[in-house]
Amino acid sequence: MCSTVRAVTGMARSLLVHDIDCGRPPTLMNRLLAPLLFAAAAALPLSSFAVELDAPLVCNESGHQFIADLVQQQLINPKPSHVESNSINAFSPMPDAHLTAFGFRVFVVVGFEKDDPMFRVGDGEPVAQSAYGAVVFGSDDKVKSALENAGSTAIVHHVAPLITAIFCKRS
Helix, strand or coil: CCCCCCCCCCHHHHHHHHHHHCCCCCCHHHHHHHHHHHHHHHHCCCCCEEEECCCHHHCCCCHHHHHHHHHHCCCECCCCCEECCCCCEEECECCCEEEEECCEEEEEEEEEECCCCCCCCCCCCCCCCEEEEEEEECCHHHHHHHHHHHCCCCEEEEEECCEEEEEEEEC
């Protein structure tokens, strides 16, 4: 065994470099295995993944459950980036998470549950006992149509041009 093996990023490349550094041609096994590992690495986008939020945005769960599930899956930052006066907490998606809701890209996820330490309280009246949703890039009309087609009871709220909130709440 050669003692001059260098640390090289990537298992496939190190297989080939080991034999070359030792002054011998790559073995048949290494010549076959290395391209397979390169192909597998190229085929699997390990640094990003897409997750649809359609099912929970049919408004059948609590704000706690919605946010806790996303935090547990490491899809959103566990600390809110902003808290509205009505206690709605805004959570940013993790950098390599691609969240969608009814085909629209999610800009931010929002939620609140009364008396839940996961959420910070704003200085005004809470919007509801429990509320959650997503802010997406899309027009109000297109988002509303997508929600109706999915059978969601979520509220559509205009935020800005081509930015719309999909919102579920329990009183």
